[in-house]
Each structure stands twice: as C-alpha cells, then as structure tokens.
Amino acid sequence: MAPKVLISDKLSDAAVQIFRDRGIDVDFQPDLGKDKDKLLEVIGQYDGLAIRSATKATEKIIAAADNLKVIGRAGIGTDNIDKDAASKKGIIVMNTPFGNMVTTAEHAIAMMFAVARQIPEASASTHAGKWEKSKFMGVELTGKTLGVIGAGNIGGIVCDRARGLKMKVIAYDPYLSEEHATEMGVEKVELDDLLTRADFITLHVPFTDATKNILSREALEKTKKGVRIINCARGGLVDEEALADLLKSGHVAGAAFDVFAEEPATENPLFNLPNVVCTPHLGAATTEAQENVALQVAEQMADYLLTGAVQNALNSPSVTAEEAKIMGPWIKLADHLGHFIGQMTDEPIKAINILYDGEASEMNLAALTSATVAGIMTVANPDVNVVSAPIIAKERGVQISTTKQDQSGAFEGYIKVTVVTDKRERSIGGTVFSDGKPRFIQIKGINIDAEIGRHMIYTTNEDKPGIIGALGATMGAHGVNIANFTLGRSAAKGEAIALLYVDEPVPAAALQELRDTELFQQVKPLTFNVD
Missing domain, CATH: 3.40.50.720 (NAD(P)-binding Rossmann-like Domain)
Incomplete structure (x- = not known):
C-alpha cells in the first residue's frame, strides 16, 4: 500500500x-x-x-x-x-533549513541598509508631504565593521555579502575554525571583542539555552557607542527592554528587528522608538x-x-539516499546485534559500548548507533524505533559510547556491541559479507560464522561429546528443521556455544527437553526481523 x-x-x-x-x-x-x-x-x-x-x-x-x-x-x-x-x-x-538561507540573509542586509539610512522613517515623512532632507542623516556601510554572531549557513552568506559591500567583517562563533574563517575572509573574535569593535551587529544563531539573551543588558552596555543592532534570526536573543533603554539614551544608534521574544508581536519595548525598523518575521518571505x-x-x-533516507531531521541521524543503499545491510546488522543482546539480557542495562572497525568505522555512525540501541530496546518495548530509542535510553540513564578503529582482523569491517549491567558484560560482533547478508562472527569472545534467521536457538555448554547429537535428535523428534548449525568454542574442552537457525519456532517442550539433558548451561530461543 x-x-x-x-x-x-x-x-x-x-x-x-x-x-x-x-x-x-x-x-x-x-x-x-x-x-x-x-x-x-x-x-x-x-x-x-x-x-x-x-x-x-x-x-x-x-x-x-x-x-x-x-x-x-x-x-x-x-x-x-x-x-x-x-x-x-x-x-x-x-x-x-537551506531553502530560505539566501532570502533570510538578504533580509538582514536589507534591514542593515534600512537602519543605516533611516529609510522607513524617511519614507513615511515624505509620504506625509514633508521634505525633511536634513533630518535623516545616515551612515555609509563601506569601511564599517560588521560583527556577525553566528557564522553558519545564513551568517556565512551575510559575511560574504558584507565583504562585497567593502565592510570589515568580524565573527563570533565557537564552532568556526581559524582555517574556515580565513577561507571566508573574516576575522574570528571572542564575543567581548566583537561587542567593543563592531559598528553593526547582526545575529544568526538558533535560540538555545546558550544563546538566550546573548545580547543581554551587560553585553549591550559593552558595545561601541553608536552601534546598530540587527536581528533576523530568532526572538529572545536580545534583551529587548535593555536595548530599548540604550536606544533612548543614545548609546545604540538604531536597531532593525524581524523577530521578537513574543510573536505575534502586537506590543514590544522597541515599537515606536526612533530609528528602529520592525518587520513581521519576513526573513523567509519571498516567493x-x-x-x-x-x-x-x-x-x-x-x-x-x-x-528510508533521512535529511535535515531534528531528532534522528541524517542518512542520504545513497547512504541508505550502501548502509542498509549494516543497519540491519546493527539491529540484529542489538536484538541478540536485548534478548539475552534480563537485568537493567547500565551502558552500551559499540566498537566500529574498518569499513564500518567510515560509515554514518550515528545511524548505526541508533539502530543498535533500537535493536536492544525493542525487546522490552516493541514500539521503540531508531528515533525514540536513544531518547528512552537516556531517560533510563543508559550510557552510550562509540569507538572507531582501523581494520584490525580478517574482515574488512565489523561491529562489536558490549552491554554492561551490574552483574556482567555481554558482547557480540558481526559483519556484512560480500553477498550483503549480515553474519554473527563472535559471541562472548568466541569466534563463529553464523547466518541469521528469523527463528534461532542459542546454547552454551562445556565442550564435550554429545552436544550436536542432542540438539539434532531433539529438533528431529519435535519436527523442527535445522537450516543452519554453527558451533564455536574458546578452547578444547573449554566453553562452547551453538547457534541453530531453524525454519519454525521451537516448541517449549523441545527447549525443556534440551535443558533436562543437563548438557547445556543455557538454552535460549531467539527471534530476529529478517524481512
């Protein structure tokens, strides 16, 4: 459908x-x-x-x-x-986020021109039949210093346009490297330096706890006398009451705001002040x-x-259509690894540690990690998925860590998942073969090569004769066909494991019969979504 x-x-x-x-x-x-x-x-x-x-x-x-x-x-x-x-x-x-970048940046530049030349007030005066040429003395942008707070996508376009206007551009952005600043032709500065040097200040950051009132009263009081403030980003980045006071005192020469702390803004401290340009959140308003x-x-x-391609998601790792094709088998593997451990773990999980080796380490690790965590958590809650799983894990106090390493073994790449509880650590590793099928390659440090099926049985035992016969005979007696049989051991007569891929669910009576032999330390039925 x-x-x-x-x-x-x-x-x-x-x-x-x-x-x-x-x-x-x-x-x-x-x-x-x-x-x-x-x-x-x-x-x-x-x-x-x-x-x-x-x-x-x-x-x-x-x-x-x-x-x-x-x-x-x-x-x-x-x-x-x-x-x-x-x-x-x-x-x-x-x-x-990218469809309106140029439009929003252009609006910021337009607002800067408007407040520099008092265009709205001059227009209103002229429309009223006045001719107050001497009243509206403006300033040039050429040669002035523009302070850009936030030099990301939109801020970067503003920087480029401002340089074209022959302005000197300084930028405050904790995530801007010196190398990228040089490529952009801007000077990277700290916020206090920007406040004291800029003739114009324009904001281009999201509204977060870190950026709320980034231009506080204290910050605004540090600005150069005669500064002009432009905000076409988000309301709440500027203390509007403090800015109104500094506009009235003459310390700030003008302001241009497209966004406000409360919207729709029918009342605001900035309204009706001289040389304050206000527009109703028009940053993206072009055809x-x-x-x-x-x-x-x-x-x-x-x-x-x-x-399944994810682009510009706010609550999930992005995966391009091309990545989705390449990573599909690896995401399925991550889900299987998580689902194995989830089915094997009865006690509360404290930590999930994921190792990405070789080819796997070069992929979109956020997407693989989300798939792994979802695989673990869907065992207890089938409604969990790659979006909700990391959030639910965090709410439960589960620590999630990832490690990358270069190819370290016979496989071009693999993923190893380790879960930590108060009682034990449990780990499983897997890879994707050239046929695109995920395989389990290690459980509890024991090397194996197991195809993954919808219905499986996992057993642990001492390495001694009779195990294969007991498994085969019991499955045969109960009419369960074995599609694939994988064995592994730590050493001769040491710890051993078996994974059986069977064609149908194993009856409870068959499982109990295996346990009653006392050959096995553990007999566990497993299921996987292999569609």
Whole structure:
C-alpha cells in the first residue's frame, strides 16, 4: 500500500505533484491545520504530515497519530511541533533549513541598509508631504565593521555579502575554525571583542539555552557607542527592554528587528522608538524561498517514506539516499546485534559500548548507533524505533559510547556491541559479507560464522561429546528443521556455544527437553526481523 501524506497548510501545487509523481497518496487540505479538532480526528490515517507554521503538531495531535512516521516542516522553525512527543513516539521531525538561507540573509542586509539610512522613517515623512532632507542623516556601510554572531549557513552568506559591500567583517562563533574563517575572509573574535569593535551587529544563531539573551543588558552596555543592532534570526536573543533603554539614551544608534521574544508581536519595548525598523518575521518571505522549502520538504518526506533516507531531521541521524543503499545491510546488522543482546539480557542495562572497525568505522555512525540501541530496546518495548530509542535510553540513564578503529582482523569491517549491567558484560560482533547478508562472527569472545534467521536457538555448554547429537535428535523428534548449525568454542574442552537457525519456532517442550539433558548451561530461543 502506498504511503499516505496529509498536507494541512498551504504548499505549492508543484510540491503536491512531487508526492504524486513519487507514488505517494497525498491529501491536500491547506486549511485543515487551522482546525485542530478536525486534524485530531483524521491524523491517525496518515504516514506523513507536511506543514508550514499554521498547523500545530501538539502532544495531543501526536498521541492520536497512530500511523505517523514523519512530520515535515516547509521552513526552518519548528516551534509549532512538539518534538519531544514526536521523538518518544518514533516520529521523525524534519525541516528545510537551506531553502530560505539566501532570502533570510538578504533580509538582514536589507534591514542593515534600512537602519543605516533611516529609510522607513524617511519614507513615511515624505509620504506625509514633508521634505525633511536634513533630518535623516545616515551612515555609509563601506569601511564599517560588521560583527556577525553566528557564522553558519545564513551568517556565512551575510559575511560574504558584507565583504562585497567593502565592510570589515568580524565573527563570533565557537564552532568556526581559524582555517574556515580565513577561507571566508573574516576575522574570528571572542564575543567581548566583537561587542567593543563592531559598528553593526547582526545575529544568526538558533535560540538555545546558550544563546538566550546573548545580547543581554551587560553585553549591550559593552558595545561601541553608536552601534546598530540587527536581528533576523530568532526572538529572545536580545534583551529587548535593555536595548530599548540604550536606544533612548543614545548609546545604540538604531536597531532593525524581524523577530521578537513574543510573536505575534502586537506590543514590544522597541515599537515606536526612533530609528528602529520592525518587520513581521519576513526573513523567509519571498516567493522563491517559499517555493524552495515546499519542494524540499516534499522531496525529503518522499525519500524517507519510500527509501528510508533521512535529511535535515531534528531528532534522528541524517542518512542520504545513497547512504541508505550502501548502509542498509549494516543497519540491519546493527539491529540484529542489538536484538541478540536485548534478548539475552534480563537485568537493567547500565551502558552500551559499540566498537566500529574498518569499513564500518567510515560509515554514518550515528545511524548505526541508533539502530543498535533500537535493536536492544525493542525487546522490552516493541514500539521503540531508531528515533525514540536513544531518547528512552537516556531517560533510563543508559550510557552510550562509540569507538572507531582501523581494520584490525580478517574482515574488512565489523561491529562489536558490549552491554554492561551490574552483574556482567555481554558482547557480540558481526559483519556484512560480500553477498550483503549480515553474519554473527563472535559471541562472548568466541569466534563463529553464523547466518541469521528469523527463528534461532542459542546454547552454551562445556565442550564435550554429545552436544550436536542432542540438539539434532531433539529438533528431529519435535519436527523442527535445522537450516543452519554453527558451533564455536574458546578452547578444547573449554566453553562452547551453538547457534541453530531453524525454519519454525521451537516448541517449549523441545527447549525443556534440551535443558533436562543437563548438557547445556543455557538454552535460549531467539527471534530476529529478517524481512
């Protein structure tokens, strides 16, 4: 059955057609998002939900979305989506952070021009029939120092445009390397240095605990007298009350804001102050940007629903369509490794340690790790998936660590998973052979080569005669056909293990019969999703 997607906000006809061209059943109801009761009533029918800002994907809506796998936001802001609720339910939340980068950067540059030359006030005065040429004395941008807080995607474009305007650009960004700053033609500085040197300051960071009020009263008071502040990023990055006070005192010469701490902003300390330019969150409001983000979200959602490719997800590792093809067998292996350990572990897990060797270490480790953790946790909770598993593990205090190493053995690459509990450590390793099939290659440090089937039996015993006969005879007596039989031992007459891949579930009576022989220390039935 084709995946079914609901578009509950206004997206372009071209975006709707992308879903249809990809074979997805799309229900285009652009006004439905405004009716939360109706949305609640129908959301359970859909695999995907494509929205802009009008639809509110609340915890209540998500709780009713029994089949939902992905929410796609055409745009960058996802404040209208309860991401915690979505993550816990295993729903991927993705946005389109790159579709409106140029538009938002251009708006910041336009706002900088507007506040430098007092264009809005001069326009209003002229429209009113006044001719106050001497009243609106501006400043040039050429030769001025622009301080950019956040030199990522949008901030980087602003830096490039500002250099074209012959401005000196300094940037504060903890993640910006000296080498990349040099490539961009900007000077990397600390925040205090930027505050004291910049003639204009523009913000291009997300709103987080670290960036909330990054331009606090204390920070604003450190700025150069006559500075002009531009914020086209997120509300809450600037202490608006403090900025209003410094505008009134004349320390700050002007400000241009497209975003506010509370939106819609019908009241704000910055309103009606001289040389303050305000726009109603127009950063992405161009026809090109709106079309771009609509097309991108349609492509991203279609890719995920049809191929498993994850792009621009906020709560899951990204996996490109090409990676999904190459990594498919490895992700399946990671799931099998996790599922083996999950079925073998009855006590609370304290830590999960994952070793990636050789070829495996060069892949998308975040995706492999999520698959491993999900494999472990689905044993106790079948509703867990790669999105929700890391979150649930963290909530339970499970420490997850990963290690990479160069090829160290006969295999081009492998994954080894170790689980730590209060009582013991348990480990299993696996690889993917050239035929694309995952194999178990080590359990408890004992080397094996085991094909993985839907129904399996795992046994441990002392290495002594009679084990193979007991397993074969018991399975035969109960009509269970053995598809594959793998043995391994630590040393002659030491610890030994067996893995049997069988064609059907093993009856409880057969398992008990094996235990009653007293040949085995452990007899454990296992199941794996091999589809």
